[in-house]
Amino acid sequence: MTLINQQTKIIQRCGLSGSDVRHSVQSVLILLVLLALAACGGEGKGKAGVAALAATDISAPEARLREHPETGERLARKQVLVRGNASEPASLDPQLVQDTVGGAIVVDLFEGLTRSGPDGDTEPALAKSWASSDNNLTWTFHLREDGRWSDGTGVTAHDFVYSWRRAVDPELGSNYAYYIESAGVANAGEIIAGEKSPETLGVRALDDFTFEVSLAEPITYLPDMTVHYTMFPAPRQAIEAHGADWTKPGNMVSNGAYLLHTWHLGEKLVAARNPYYRRDDQTIIDRVVYVPIESASAELQRYASGELHMTSTVPVSQMARLKKERPDELVMAPSIATYMYTFNVNRSPFDDVRVRRALTYAIDRNIIVSYITRGEQMPAFSLTPPYVSGFDFRQPDYATWSQPERDEAARQELAKAGYTEDHPLEFELLYNTDESHKALAIVISQMWKEKLGANVTISNLEWKTFLSEKQAGNFGMARHGWKGDYNEASTFLTLLTSDSGNNDGGWSNPEYDQLLLDARSSEDPNPYYVRAEEILWQEFPVAPVYFNTTVALVSPMLKGYPENNPRNIIYSKDMYITAD
Amino acid sequence: MFSFIIRRLLVAVPTVLALITVSFVLMHAAPGGPFTNERNVPEAVMENIEAKYNLDKPLWQQYFIYVGNVAQGDLGPSFRYKDFTVNELIESSFPRSAYIGAWSFLFVVVFGVGLGVLAALKQNRWPDYTVMTAAMTGVVFPNFVMAPLLVLLFAVTLRWLPAGGWEGGQVEYIVMPIIAMATSYIAQVARITRSSMIETLRSPFIRTARAKGIPRHKIVLRHALKPALIPVVSYLGPAFVGIITGSVIIDQVFSTGGIGQHFVNGAINRDYSLILGITILVGILTIVFNAVVDILYTWLDPRVRY
Numbered sequence: 047m048t049l050i051n052q053q054t055k056i057i058q059r060c061g062l063s064g065s066d067v068r069h070s071v072q073s074v075l076i077l078l079v080l081l082a083l084a085a086c087g088g089e090g091k092g093k094a095g096v097a098a099l100a101a102t103d104i105s106a107p108e109a110r111l112r113e114h115p116e117t118g119e120r121l122a123r124k125q126v127l128v129r130g131n132a133s134e135p136a137s138l139d140p141q142l143v144q145d146t147v148g149g150a151i152v153v154d155l156f157e158g159l160t161r162s163g164p165d166g167d168t169e170p171a172l173a174k175s176w177a178s179s180d181n182n183l184t185w186t187f188h189l190r191e192d193g194r195w196s197d198g199t200g201v202t203a204h205d206f207v208y209s210w211r212r213a214v215d216p217e218l219g220s221n222y223a224y225y226i227e228s229a230g231v232a233n234a235g236e237i238i239a240g241e242k243s244p245e246t247l248g249v250r251a252l253d254d255f256t257f258e259v260s261l262a263e264p265i266t267y268l269p270d271m272t273v274h275y276t277m278f279p280a281p282r283q284a285i286e287a288h289g290a291d292w293t294k295p296g297n298m299v300s301n302g303a304y305l306l307h308t309w310h311l312g313e314k315l316v317a318a319r320n321p322y323y324r325r326d327d328q329t330i331i332d333r334v335v336y337v338p339i340e341s342a343s344a345e346l347q348r349y350a351s352g353e354l355h356m357t358s359t360v361p362v363s364q365m366a367r368l369k370k371e372r373p374d375e376l377v378m379a380p381s382i383a384t385y386m387y388t389f390n391v392n393r394s395p396f397d398d399v400r401v402r403r404a405l406t407y408a409i410d411r412n413i414i415v416s417y418i419t420r421g422e423q424m425p426a427f428s429l430t431p432p433y434v435s436g437f438d439f440r441q442p443d444y445a446t447w448s449q450p451e452r453d454e455a456a457r458q459e460l461a462k463a464g465y466t467e468d469h470p471l472e473f474e475l476l477y478n479t480d481e482s483h484k485a486l487a488i489v490i491s492q493m494w495k496e497k498l499g500a501n502v503t504i505s506n507l508e509w510k511t512f513l514s515e516k517q518a519g520n521f522g523m524a525r526h527g528w529k530g531d532y533n534e535a536s537t538f539l540t541l542l543t544s545d546s547g548n549n550d551g552g553w554s555n556p557e558y559d560q561l562l563l564d565a566r567s568s569e570d571p572n573p574y575y576v577r578a579e580e581i582l583w584q585e586f587p588v589a590p591v592y593f594n595t596t597v598a599l600v601s602p603m604l605k606g607y608p609e610n611n612p613r614n615i616i617y618s619k620d621m622y623i624t625a626d
Numbered sequence: 627m628f629s630f631i632i633r634r635l636l637v638a639v640p641t642v643l644a645l646i647t648v649s650f651v652l653m654h655a656a657p658g659g660p661f662t663n664e665r666n667v668p669e670a671v672m673e674n675i676e677a678k679y680n681l682d683k684p685l686w687q688q689y690f691i692y693v694g695n696v697a698q699g700d701l702g703p704s705f706r707y708k709d710f711t712v713n714e715l716i717e718s719s720f721p722r723s724a725y726i727g728a729w730s731f732l733f734v735v736v737f738g739v740g741l742g743v744l745a746a747l748k749q750n751r752w753p754d755y756t757v758m759t760a761a762m763t764g765v766v767f768p769n770f771v772m773a774p775l776l777v778l779l780f781a782v783t784l785r786w787l788p789a790g791g792w793e794g795g796q797v798e799y800i801v802m803p804i805i806a807m808a809t810s811y812i813a814q815v816a817r818i819t820r821s822s823m824i825e826t827l828r829s830p831f832i833r834t835a836r837a838k839g840i841p842r843h844k845i846v847l848r849h850a851l852k853p854a855l856i857p858v859v860s861y862l863g864p865a866f867v868g869i870i871t872g873s874v875i876i877d878q879v880f881s882t883g884g885i886g887q888h889f890v891n892g893a894i895n896r897d898y899s900l901i902l903g904i905t906i907l908v909g910i911l912t913i914v915f916n917a918v919v920d921i922l923y924t925w926l927d928p929r930v931r932y
Binding site for chain 1: 658659674707710719789792877878879888
């Protein structure tokens with residue numbers, strides 16, 4: 047009614063009486079108030095007291111501890127961690143998750159055989175030990191006996207058998223079914239193709255706590271691969287009881303440090319401590335709130351207003367300012383991801399290796415990482431990042447040259463390939479619509495223009511259009527990014543094998559393919575990897591630009607953030623919030 | 627009036643069907659699909675995914691399956707949010723947008739019309755200039771400028787209000803979204819009302835009324851306001867649908883969890899069923915509110931007959 051009073055006041059000042067105002071304005075207002083009330087009612091009563099639940103989300107219990115048991119720091123009274131999470135996850139089903147935002151939540155809700163340690167190395171989790179036999183063709187994982195689902199039942203090897211079969215089951219239609227296949231698990235390919243039943247997958251429970259995996263082709267790094275959520279256990283009891291609805295709050299059963307408390311799409315997802323978790327007594331953070339904020343600048347504002355403990359990213363345009371204003375909160379963790387440009391080697395002028403070499407040489411990577419990306423990225427001259435676990439990182443000769451030397455070599459190569467001032471190099475560079483890709487494309491094409499006289503047209507396409515063009519090979523040169531699925535060099539190097547579904551540039555080299563095949567089963571794959579990288583330095587199927595970092599803002603009150611984990615897997619249970 | 631409503635209903639069904647057909651064709655014509663990903667999966671994996679969502683069937687068959695389901699009120703599973711059906715997504719997000727929208731609309735009507743009338747009555751004097759300056763400012767501050775500015779001022783600098791969230795629609799969480807949503811509309815409505823009111827006040831029937839010696843406020847409220855509101859109502863009908871179906875900007879800046887975010891994300895992700903679901907919703911709302919506007923005309927202008 048205050049509105050009507052305000053309206054009345056305004057009109058009264060124009061020399062009008064209240065009764066007339068009410069006469070004509072009231073009917074319009076009543077309609078509107080009814081509408082507003084209808085909307086209110088819909089929100090509050092429609093869904094079993096959504097409003098009431100939302101209000102209690104943050105009413106987390108008082109923290110159990112006043113001081114950190116090891117460091118003695120004073121802990122905040124409410125251990126509620128609020129995390130910026132770039133978007134809404136596609137799913138919370140471990141076998142269906144296919145994005146980093148979903149992965150970020152799923153690693154808190156579930157626990158697999160292994161986990162990623164603070165430096166990205168593989169550590170035991172539910173599996174206390176593992177061993178391989180007959181030349182890495184059979185792997186046996188010995189499970190801990192104290193694993194519990196959040197309904198109190200024990201986690202056994204049968205749960206892993208169930209979930210791995212589920213991942214390749216055509217019925218489920220999981221995007222990551224290929225992951226089980228790429229691990230070489232026996233019959234995975236045939237099951238995906240519908241030729242065999244999921245029961246034939248090479249996984250067995252020898253007893254409740256012994257999980258055995260039989261491989262069709264040997265690999266040495268299977269335990270590293272089990273860090274990935276696709277290989278997490280899935281709760282058969284909940285899935286059979288609720289079907290596709292099993293990931294809803296109230297239905298979901300999980301075996302990690304947290305369980306799903308509430309999920310309001312587009313607003314927040316709340317996870318609460320799982321009292322049945324085997325090491326629950328060591329978990330300090332009681333609640334984790336994941337806020338899906340798609341715009342990096344909106345996320346930065348939420349952080350600046352004190353509503354987030356950590357962001358998922360930082361807008362590139364704000365890097366310089368934040369380095370000045372919040373240097374202690376800006377965390378730049380190495381990341382096993384490489385930014386590069388892919389050449390379509392079946393299309394002129396990129397069918398000439400000299401052109402590919404010249405363009406790769408002429409990129410001044412120092413300028414890019416110092417003035418464009420600014421997140422302590424590392425100039426890349428090879429494909430596999432140095433922080434990949436156990437990888438013997440080498441660099442090509444041209445990495446040690448000065449940029450003017452590289453430019454000179456690039457000019458000579460281009461001249462050999464027959465491109466001169468009268469006959470300049472011309473091509474199109476494709477990227478997907480995004481501020482940072484645009485900045486890089488502009489700067490790099492300018493470098494090629496100035497140093498090599500190349501006329502580059504840069505074109506941007508909307509994401510899905512870009513992907514379908516690139517995957518169909520309708521491009522000359524295109525932006526490409528690759529983030530490792532697991533912490534081992536093969537996740538990068540197999541990108542460029544002839545049979546790789548992501549080798550969009552169409553480059554193919556039999557020796558390279560053979561090297562990677564041999565590396566799979568070798569006890570020390572590094573010599574093969576080094577040789578494979580050497581081939582890339584001679585052939586230039588891609589022009590590497592930089593090894594990526596994950597940049598985030600982390601509140602000074604939040605302790606335990608994994609600043610050196612190149613896998614960027616963040617387990618909320620390893621963190622805690624201090625009082626000041 | 628009754629026959630008018632029946633007629634409208636009969637026209638609505640083919641309209642919505644045409645809307646579905648056109649959207650369906652356009653959507654499938656766009657390059658890429660819901661499962662086009664940065665990681666290109668092996669063909670056998672893709673075939674399983676497509677079979678699960680009926681994408682392996684010919685397009686006409688997909689269309690009839692879809693329309694058949696819609697007729698039963700089932701908008702299908704979301705291609706992107708695999709844990710939800712489109713019905714669930716709309717049920718969870720639309721009430722929020724409608725709630726913010728209804729309040730915004732209330733402010734738009736009250737302040738827009740109020741300020742417009744005020745400006746018209748004080749034409750070319752300071753209240754008029756003030757209102758019009760404010761209105762012009764409002765027009766050049768659309769919600770994608772307004773929303774971040776509000777956050778910067780009230781959440782980051784002053785720390786009076788939370789920068790985002792919903793929390794069951796508590797006042798402090800929805801104040802900024804409502805203001806951001808309403809500002810530019812208020813400005814528009816004030817301008818339309820002002821010009822329309824000025825025009826009405828110059829009509830012969832107003833001059834007649836004044837000649838009869840009727841007091842000025844009665845002239846304005848009893849005689850001038852109704853005809854002056856006709857263009858305003860024409861603007862507000864479609865605007866209302868836009869307001870209650872939320873805005874991408876509001877949802878993205880404030881994480882309100884409204885339906886606005888699904889518009890853009892649905893298109894970006896090629897989430898066919900989600901885009902179609904929202905298109906149908908907006909289509910039906912548009913038809914309904916156009917009918918409401920037409921009914922309002924008969925009340926505002928006795929010469930209109932259906």
